[in-house]
Amino acid sequence: DTAVSQTPKYLVTQMGNDKSIKCEQNLGHDTMYWYKQDSKKFLKIMFSYNNKELIINETVPNRFSPKSPDKAHLNLHINSLELGDSAVYFCASSQDKSFGELFFGEGSRLTVL
Amino acid sequence: GIQVEQSPPDLILQEGANSTLRCNFSDSVNNLQWFHQNPWGQLINLFYIPSGTKQNGRLSATTVATERYSLLYISSSQTTDSGVYFCAVEKWGKLQFGAGTQVVVTP
DSSP states (O other), X not given: OOSEEEEOSEXXXXXXXXXXXXXXXXXOOSEEEEEEEOTXXXXXXXXXXXXXXXXXXXXXXXXXXXXXXXXXXXXXXXXXXXXXXXXXXEEEEESSTTTXXXXXXXXXXXXXX | OOOEEEEOSEEEEETTOOEEEEEEXXXXXXXXEEEEEOTTOOEEEEEEOSSEEEEETTEEEEEEGGGXXXXXXXXXXXXXXXXXXXXXXEETTEEEEOOOEEEEEEO
């Protein structure tokens, strides 16, 4: 039973399309995150939600919109995809918003053609 | 923002060898974590270690917060230890990752 699960694991799409990645955690954690890992493996935080409330919103283009319907789910919607959006997107969760022990999903590899 | 530097950037080990990975950070931090990203891309939390020493099997970690560094020790390395090891530090409500150490363990 996967603790943090993301779907889809792979996504190949054309420039200009809109796509979503879903994330669910069954750990009972209060905080969830989206991270982006670029081709050089660098991990950068994008968003963080605590009990459905946005608490971190890094300088990410407006085309990226997170949505948290409840504290166990955090989805990422991307509009008008660009080539530079190609990356691996990781969802993660922690018990509270002070970045306690972090648990990652398996990642979603997005390729924009 | 806080700077996190990991060394070495790359490491090639023969199976059975021991190694030490280092993480330096530029300011005091609230917590520090070590992660392993395996060749399939999965990120696993190894240690949550704001200070002190912890051990988990063949891996151990030590953080000296006053001197702003942490060390990850791999003993009797195995091919399954291959991957990228990341250190991440928390400051001002944000978790900043280092660039990682790529480890290859050869049979």
